[in-house]
Amino acid sequence: MSGASTDRGRSSANDPLIIRHLEFLGGMAKAGGWRPAAGLPEVAFSGRSNVGKSSLLNQLVRRRAFARVSKTPGRTREINFFGVNRAFILADLPGYGYARISKERQGEWVQLIEGYLRGNPHLRGVVQLLDARREPTDDDRQMFDLLAEIGVPALVVMTKIDKLSAPQRTQQLKTLAARCGVEEDQVIPCSAVTGEGRDDLAASLAALLDLTPLSGV
Ligand SMILES: Nc1nc2c(ncn2[C@@H]2O[C@H](COP(=O)(O)OP(=O)(O)OP(=O)(O)O)[C@@H](O)[C@H]2O)c(=O)[nH]1
Ligand SMILES: [Mg+2]
Numbered sequence: 336m337s338g339a340s341t342d343r344g345r346s347s348a349n350d351p352l353i354i355r356h357l358e359f360l361g362g363m364a365k366a367g368g369w370r371p372a373a374g375l376p377e378v379a380f381s382g383r384s385n386v387g388k389s390s391l392l393n394q395l396v397r398r399r400a401f402a403r404v405s406k407t408p409g410r411t412r413e414i415n416f417f418g419v420n421r422a423f424i425l426a427d428l429p430g431y432g433y434a435r436i437s438k439e440r441q442g443e444w445v446q447l448i449e450g451y452l453r454g455n456p457h458l459r460g461v462v463q464l465l466d467a468r469r470e471p472t473d474d475d476r477q478m479f480d481l482l483a484e485i486g487v488p489a490l491v492v493m494t495k496i497d498k499l500s501a502p503q504r505t506q507q508l509k510t511l512a513a514r515c516g517v518e519e520d521q522v523i524p525c526s527a528v529t530g531e532g533r534d535d536l537a538a539s540l541a542a543l544l545d546l547t548p549l550s551g552v
Contacts, residue, residue, distance in 0.1 A: 362413035366450035382464030384430030
């Protein structure tokens with residue numbers, strides 16, 4: 336993780352989300368704990384432990400190690416908040432479904448995440464990640480149910496797409512869409528390794544946040 340930084344590189348006219356300013360704002364360690372005060376709109380990255388949330392967030396903002404990535408599942412324990420272009424906030428959620436944590440910690444996780452998602456007037460949407468090589472789990476389905484109940488729009492991302500062949504990928508897109516009850520073209524295939532899907536995700540986020548290229552953000 337790093338502090339404020341400014342992007343002077345790569346400002347392509349076709350980039351749906353040009354990154355001009357990035358800032359690590361802080362972390363929420365427990366339900367009802369510290370959170371950013373600014374009142375900017377927020378989008379949260381959600382999914383199973385190790386699915387690639389922090390990696391995709393880094394890919395989106397074009398930084399290698401802005402949000403912390405780890406080979407050890409369950410590493411992101413706090414909700415980390417990142418300010419983008421002084422216009423909106425990305426929240427990197429700790430992953431769920433990591434079996435090797437105590438029941439007590441799982442309970443704390445539920446409180447932290449549900450507490451954050453429910454009754455958050457700043458939350459505009461959730462980027463819900465699914466691993467391209469796996470079936471959605473009960474935890475994934477519960478998360479979709481929770482988001483539907485709260486009424487938060489979800490952008491569904493099938494990530495680690497680089498691990499699949501072209502035919503596997505077509506098949507898996509069908510399967511995941513059906514299991515999650517969304518249309519195939521609503522699932523955004525992404526890879527934090529090749530960068531595939533970054534601009535599609537950026538465009539969907541910009542639309543969700545109502546950012547226009549002319550708005551200066
Ligand atoms: N091949 C491939 N590996 C990826 C991709 N995205 C993430 N990874 C790897 O998957 C592992 C977990 O990535 P993270 O980004 O830390 O996952 P996370 O969802 O933030 O994990 P937690 O914070 O523990 O919930 C790391 O070893 C990454 O390098 C991807 O698109 N393709
Ligand atoms: Mg993480």
